[in-house]
Amino acid sequence: MFMSSIPGNIITICILLQKKYRHVSTAMFLIFLAFADIIVLFQCLFEWIEFNFQIIYTSIIHCWITITLFVVGRYASPLMLVVISIERLLSVAAPLHVKRILTMKVAKFSIAFVWILSFGMSSTVASFLKFDPDKPCIIDDKFASFYFTYMGWIEFTFDSIAPFVIILICSVIIIVLLSKRKMKSSKSSRTFRRSVTVTMLIVNIVFLVTKFPLMLINLLYGGIIDNVISTDLTAIENHLRMLYLSNSFLLLSRLNSVLNFYVYFVTGTRFRQDMKNVFARCKRNREGTVMEYSSRNIT
Template sequence: MNISGNTTEDISYENLIHKIYEVFNYLLMPIAASSIIGNVLIIIVVAKDKVTTTNILFGILACVDLLATFIGPVLLIADLNAAMKTFLAASLFRITLREFLGQTIAGLSTWTLVIITIERLLSITIPFNVKQVVTVPRVILAEFATAIAVAVVQYLRHFLAVESLMFEGQWSMNPRSREWAEFFVISDWILFTGIPFIFIITASSVILRKLRTPFGQGQIQSARFRAVTTNLILANVKFILTNVPARLVTVILYYFKESISLNLYQEELIRETSWYLMHLNWALNFYLYILSGQKFREDVQKLFSSFAIPKK
């Protein structure tokens, strides 16, 4: 999305910017492949395990991350066909898929991690009552309500705050006004950065502190509890490290772009690099679970063993 609304610079840097998009699309392919394989394995392992609120939440997170991963490869594959590439460039489908659907799924992934963090926080602060408070129907209802809320907010950001304009044969989204541009940036920072980031950092700190108490040490003797909690902490650390750069870039390029004197090519290079880091967030959970969870490793080994051809 062209937040600055500057279309004149696009003419000078158009070829360079297209080259950036092309390079990063191909760089994303191994990340996308890793994410698809890893998240599918997570979903299969979780589906084979017993039904618990924790398994449902981690399964939902894997499904959302899987959906987020598909968008880039789908567009790249479509671009391999000249006719399809021309059609997508001249229609609103590409920009709707990339901007609205892509950011809606990314936002849902963020808030799903918040819900998982809440579940873990309650599991360690009220362990004797958590099963009555956090039930499977309530978890599913919370995730469904979250999905609706995220979709509504993203609709406001991508359809009411901006207008679609045709430029050089391609559609782009531009803010309807300076006020709408600020709404776009501020709403992203409040709803998809500030609130979830602060909660995830604070709750993770509380969980780690609780685990160091005598009561927490008793709780952590459970192998399953230890593995799931470790998975969450690592996922939260990974989420912060891979998402902070993109969030900072959005604000810096909007409020301080003129003072740091970046041309449009440099701006897009920085923006695409930060978004590349965000894609890593959707691909790394499987490897974190493998590293931190013995039961998950054993479940994956059993899964692969079941696919192996028996020796005669």
């Protein structure tokens, strides 16, 4: 499922790059959300390769570049989802004014702000690393106290707590507003139609469900689960148990980047139709290329 989500997110980008979506702010946000998810998924793949094949870093520059590029997706993905949640809330709460409020200029500024902030945070994390040819990139001892006391909590706030709270509030308000509208329209024979807002609401719920366990264990266990120095066997066993839970919940949190494409596909009728059209167009172009190549060989 992890590997199928990389081409799935690429397909999402191809669909949303179509001409009819070029001036739709939601489509722009979803493109960069899919791009951030691709980075997260490549990070998972790289971590698996690093663990199984014992990848050795060649220099501190190698460490900085690798960590900066891969960690940026971890920040950008939830922050882009925050932007989309606010945009969907505005579209539900003020549908007549949302186009005037959320112009393409505002949308581009929001995307630029999210990615500049994400690159800034990831490069800051990379600056605390030190190079050891026999080990993966690790936090320099000179900065360890500051990093695990303050920087870890700042990271945790940006990639978990703040997005979780904002997305939760937006989702609750959206559900309340949609429920009121559904009750008002229940007198008619029309059924409640699925929309982009409903699809993104499901994406929000997936984010909340997959992020909550990791956020909770980090909050209860001091935010950062670090190595414990103790000779007490019980303390060591408890710490190893918490590490196992933390790693399990970390894997669960990565599922957020995996499942977005499947949510679009299952809940979005238009998305499935657009996907079908894209594949049909690719097939026609391929057949046309083959026929042209054959005709040239015959002549």
